[in-house]
Amino acid sequence: MGKESKKLIANNKKAFHDYFIEDKYETGISLAGTEVKSLRMGKCSVKESFIRIENGEVIIYGMHISPYEKGNIFNKDPLRPRKLLMHKYEINKIAGKMAEKGYTVVPLQVYFKGSLVKVEIALARGKKLYDKRQDIAKKDMRRESEREFKVRNLS
Template sequence: MVKEQGRTMVAQNKKARYDFHVEDTYEAGLVLTGTEVKSLRAGRASLVDGFVDIDADEAWLLGVHIPEYTQGTWTNHAARRRRKLLLHREQIDKIERRVSEKGLTVVPLALYFKDGRAKVEIALARGKKTWDKRHSIAERQANRETEQAVGRRLKGMGD
């Protein structure tokens, strides 16, 4: 059997980058059941309401929705259960110290398979204010307009 190579994206949390200023990112492994892995390989997951909690010196992923496997039997998993994250002790301690600061939280950014193993990219993030979100939208719009202008100029269409 050929071993899987590379990185296969399952789900991304684009809303997290809009709602938070990302300060630090970490890659963590996940403890999953068999039906969860099969459901992820089918490309089904949602990170929108997800967050990470440090409890008794262990990191837990909460609020992530991995739907039940359609061909699963009584061994199927609960869709929004707690899932343990696999991180080094130093990383967990560092995250716990930083979260104790005011305004920092840990959110999942992406869920993917790396060399056949399920991984989640988590980020230490600080919540954005409303004016920050408006600034992000304006910045994105300005970048889009400059790209369009450059494209028109390259095609010889002028302004």
């Protein structure tokens, strides 16, 4: 295979703020034709979406794909649950981890890989409030040091 382009449609920055990201998986997604056309125009949001494993299938809930303007009766419900396509052993591995306390699966980004729509999902552990505060403090320190470095190099 040649080098395939990766065109980002939507990403979930909030996931990195709320969770410790452990493992990442690239999954396919089962879509209707008008949904793909809507995604090509960048009309997608994964901010409030979450993932569950039901009957050995991975389902994403709350992923909003706006209806295609030129579509008619073929338009699907924008918030309908959609099936993610993964290998059985990956699903079993994730289900085993989710059985442990504190683990969940969150979508990180939706993108085109060549002509295919892919969803990057991650096995994540929830952060406590003090973890979030530590992250914010680290970011502030890094930003401050970069600012000082910039000032020092300019003079």
